[in-house]
Amino acid sequence: MSIPGTTKVGVSIVAYTDRKWGSGVLLDTEDVSIYFRLIYYDTLSMLRNSLLWASTNPFLAERLPKARFVRRATKRFMPGEEFRDVIKEAERLRTKGIASTTTLLGENNNSLKEADAVLGHYLTDLRVIDELGLDMEVSVKPTQLGLDFGVEEARSRLLELAEATDSIVWLDMEASEYVDRTLDIFMSVKEQRHNVGLCVQSYLKRTPDDVARIASYDCSIRIVKGAYNEPESVAFSNKKDVDQAFEDLTATLLRGRAQGGVGRVVLGTHDPSMIGAAKRIASDLGLKEDQYEFAMLFGIQRREQLRLASDGHKVRVLISYGSAWFPWYMRRLAERPANLWFVAKQLLP
């Protein structure tokens, strides 16, 4: 290509790369140079790590939530800070054939008094859910129930919650340092009450062994990819490996479900390829659409939620509430840094 009267033209192609970065020349003629630059993924990784770092920073946690534009941006992922805001959305979802789960935001409480307040909140929620006849479950973080003060503290509060309802009380999975204690609490309560479920994270290398250990308990298990900043020694850092692990766990648990050894299998993901893989695996195993479930977060992939429900799948949306939303919100931004655009838009008049 020759452009009379101009100097040489250069084109730079920016491409996704998994872990590596670099640049080079693809083509270099007299008139045109085509360069490649492998940078994008690393920029995203840096952004993701910064957001995860921000999620644990007390200075930011104290100041950012006070900014009006940040508060407005959270509306996309949570309807409000009060449980009545959750109920309103759950009623709306119910008309579309979608069930719900709720969680009171917060983690790592500072005293057992706080853990008792959390327990009180959930007990009230369970009473209201029962009165309204809603198909809504609760999902609780072990550190909200007092895990930092001892396994027994969290265990006894989880048991009290499970005793207050017949529906499943889900135990969230937090950072890797809590996994052993979370499993201990879960298995101990499961011996007394059938209605507890556990979340497992596919990014953790240990999860297949953990699942092998608990699956024989006729457990209800929710598989997610994992939302915390974990070192490579314990977690896969490459999305391809995390996705493959998610698919493998899905296959293991759906096989268990088909054989009757696993209770409920819930796939907590918004990822179309994970959803597609789960459907394929389930269909190969002869499982019907209502023999496994999909769960998504409020405000994410709304169209996919509706599509799955109208195809006969069981779908549950997790609706969060409460004032301690900052770390949780930072993790949602880290999952998809493009969401920062929604925050930026709130700065516009």
Ligand SMILES: Cc1cc2nc3c(=O)[nH]c(=O)nc-3n(C[C@H](O)[C@H](O)[C@H](O)COP(=O)(O)OP(=O)(O)OC[C@H]3O[C@@H](n4cnc5c(N)ncnc54)[C@H](O)[C@@H]3O)c2cc1C
């Ligand atoms: C019901 C439920 C319960 C969960 N419980 C836990 C838990 O107990 N412990 C834990 O560590 N993690 C939990 N998570 C979070 C989970 O670990 C992931 O961080 C989160 O679900 C994103 O992973 P993904 O499977 O959607 O796939 P990703 O690979 O992160 O995303 C796939 C696609 O989904 C969409 N998407 C994903 N996240 C977002 C977002 N925030 N905003 C907009 N679009 C998005 C995008 O289109 C993206 O391309 C839970 C998630 C769900 C849905």
